[in-house]
Amino acid sequence: MLKIKDARRVFFQGMPDEKVALDGLSLTLARGDFAIVIGSNGAGKSTMMNAVSGALMLDQGSIHINGADVTAMPVHARARHVARVFQDPMKGTAASMTIAENMLLAEMRQNPARLRRGLTRARRETYREHLSYLGLGLEDRLDTPVSLLSGGQRQSLSLVMAVSGEPDILLLDEHTAALDPRTADLVLNATLRAVTALKLTTMMVTHNMAHALEYGNRIIMLDAGKVLLELSGEEKARATVPDLIGHFSVKSDRMLLGA
């Protein structure tokens, strides 16, 4: 379960270019919720993801994960609870290390004590199995340095690394946006399989409104650092792409007119 309460974060406070990125944002996800997060550029989506992962501290407000207050917990400590896949395929993996070493790193992030025995045969077997679900043949390349993989392969590896520890919260920040359409589909399908099979509590940021309607059980739209709209159940099932775009238009029109 994730609970964000009255989250506020201001950049360049008191300066001429002050930016209120989160403006009293509150949000609760139940265990197993798969929330699709949408909103215009600058709405605060990435800032919210950064705040949940611990990469960014809040000025005010609180964040609880499964009942525990993680508001002041630094990013490395929060990594036991939260896993994240970024938009940039280069971000989630260590290029100079092999696939197996990267998988081990991911395991260490979740539970540092378990690293002591290193890359055991049993571990390699587990990694092989987890990678095989992708259908990319990465399971046969455990000793290949990640720098030799394509962007799509790296992003797929990031995804497997993120989900294999069954995190309390999975954050997907436009994680297919930088991939070609075929690879994006492949990574998205692997994501959906993993999130469903492992019942992961997930937030996925996307600018693709069709995906917002098709996937997940909730839509959360941010605007100006707050939740503008929440749809689930029947309301989500009935919503259309134009409905969603309609909620963007007020602000976008205002911006275009320079108001």
Ligand SMILES: Nc1ncnc2c1ncn2[C@@H]1O[C@H](COP(=O)(O)OP(=O)(O)OP(=O)(O)O)[C@@H](O)[C@H]1O
């Ligand atoms: N590190 C930072 N320093 C200064 N301002 C920031 C920083 N990060 C975000 N902001 C500002 O905070 C606001 C929210 O940005 P954020 O990146 O969270 O939006 P977003 O919804 O993720 O947008 P996009 O869809 O473009 O990725 C914006 O006005 C942005 O310029």
